[in-house]
Amino acid sequence: xxxxxxxxxxxxxxxPAAPPTGAPAPDTPPADTPPAAARxxxxxxxxxxxxxxxxxxxxxxxxxxxxxxxxxxxxLVLKEVGVIDWLAHTAGPVMSLLGLPGDAAVPLAFxxxxxxxxxxxxxxxxxxxxxxxxxxxxxxxIGHNLLVEGAVLRRTGMNPFxxxxxxxxxxxxxxxxxxxxxxxx
Amino acid sequence: xxxxxxxFLEGSFDLLWRVFxxxxxxxxxxxxxxxxRPFGAVVRGWSRLVGRLGLTEDTAAPTLIGxxxxxxxxxxxxIRDTERHGFxxxxxxxxxxxxxMVHAIVEDSLVLVxxxxxxxxxxxxxxxxxxxxxxxxxxxxxxxxxxxxPS
Numbered sequence: 161x162x163x164x165x166x167x168x169x170x171x172x173x174x175x176p177a178a179p180p181t182g183a184p185a186p187d188t189p190p191a192d193t194p195p196a197a198a199r200x201x202x203x204x205x206x207x208x209x210x211x212x213x214x215x216x217x218x219x220x221x222x223x224x225x226x227x228x229x230x231x232x233x234x235x236l237v238l239k240e241v242g243v244i245d246w247l248a249h250t251a252g253p254v255m256s257l258l259g260l261p262g263d264a265a266v267p268l269a270f271x272x273x274x275x276x277x278x279x280x281x282x283x284x285x286x287x288x289x290x291x292x293x294x295x296x297x298x299x300x301x302i303g304h305n306l307l308v309e310g311a312v313l314r315r316t317g318m319n320p321f322x323x324x325x326x327x328x329x330x331x332x333x334x335x336x337x338x339x340x341x342x343x344x345x
Numbered sequence: 346x347x348x349x350x351x352x353f354l355e356g357s358f359d360l361l362w363r364v365f366x367x368x369x370x371x372x373x374x375x376x377x378x379x380x381x382r383p384f385g386a387v388v389r390g391w392s393r394l395v396g397r398l399g400l401t402e403d404t405a406a407p408t409l410i411g412x413x414x415x416x417x418x419x420x421x422x423x424i425r426d427t428e429r430h431g432f433x434x435x436x437x438x439x440x441x442x443x444x445x446m447v448h449a450i451v452e453d454s455l456v457l458v459x460x461x462x463x464x465x466x467x468x469x470x471x472x473x474x475x476x477x478x479x480x481x482x483x484x485x486x487x488x489x490x491x492x493x494x495p496s
Contacts, residue, residue: 206377209373209376209377210373210376210377212376213369213372213373213374213375213376213377214369214372214373216372216376216425217368217369217370217371217372217373218369219425220368220372220421220422220424220425221364221365221368221369221421223421223424224364224368224420224421224424225361225364228360228361228364229357229360229361232353232356232357232360233353233357236349236352236353236356237349240349276453276456276457277456280456280457280460283460284460288461290461290463293457293460293461293462294461294462294463294466294467296462297457297462297466297467298466298467298470298471298474300457301447301453301454301457301467301471302445302446302447302471302474304453308360309416309420309445312416312420312421313416313420313441313445315420315424316420316423316424316427316437316441317427317434317437318437318438318441323441323442323445326442326445327445327446330446330474330478334470334471334474337474338466338470342466
């Protein structure tokens with residue numbers, strides 16, 4: 161917006177991945193557009209953008225699919241062999257730190273292993289106060305779908321286990337702090 | 346066991362379909378609007394906010410997408426932009442920390458607000474928390490890097 165800020169120049173500059181096809185622009189490049197490359201006419205530009213977009217969308221979709229599906233299968237198997245039940249059982253005592261009943265560990269475990277929808281389903285089986293729902297919601301919103309999202313994160317080069325642990329710890333502490341604040345208000 | 350196979354097949358299809366329906370249009374929209382002026386203004390405004398956390402203008406766009414639409418979709422944009430621009434590890438780290446604390450602010454929050462959570466807390470407090478965690482871990486990473494490579 162204002163040229164006075166000491167920001168490095170144009171961030172949006174596209175790499176020359178797809179050379180402009182089509183006619184050689186009757187051009188009047190607006191003064192502030194960085195790429196000096198000839199601008200194709202409007203519709204050609206739109207067509208090219210859509211084509212590049214679809215291609216990169218499919219490419220990304222393929223990367224995501226390959227990461228997500230195995231993680232999803234693992235999550236289902238973990239549920240099948242009772243890991244969710246075990247987690248809920250072990251985490252029960254921790255729940256009192258958040259002002260929640262021990263049962264609340266069940267939806268939380270569903271959130272960690274599966275996803276928010278499964279967790280919300282499991283949450284419906286409990287009777288919680290408004291404050292308890294909000295506290296539990298914070299813990300679940302920060303940490304959920306750890307396997308599938310961890311698989312995505314791994315593609316960016318980060319360690320999915322460290323990030324999973326971070327989300328669990330930060331989510332629980334966020335919920336605990338929120339519970340403290342709400343209880344004193 | 347066949348139950349599991351069925352759940353897996355149906356669930357996978359559902360998951361892939363939803364990802365497809367969101368990722369491809371987002372990528373097309375990004376291509377179309379990336380160079381435009383309003384988009385640039387929004388990203389610059391946003392990057393001024395997240396710039397305090399150490400994110401650059403390049404990483405601001407994928408962070409915004411992830412913040413709004415989700416880690417899977419935002420992660421998609423991160424993957425794409427990392428391939429294109431080659432972000433440094435520090436940038437990817439900061440982005441990942443921020444996004445793993447808060448993402449899909451629209452969809453996920455709605456789901457929980459619908460079942461009775463307070464919107465103010467699940468959106469406002471969660472975002473504040475994400476900012477705090479990112480600031481702390483960013484500072485920690487800086488300190489750590491400095492100790493290993495004193496200059």
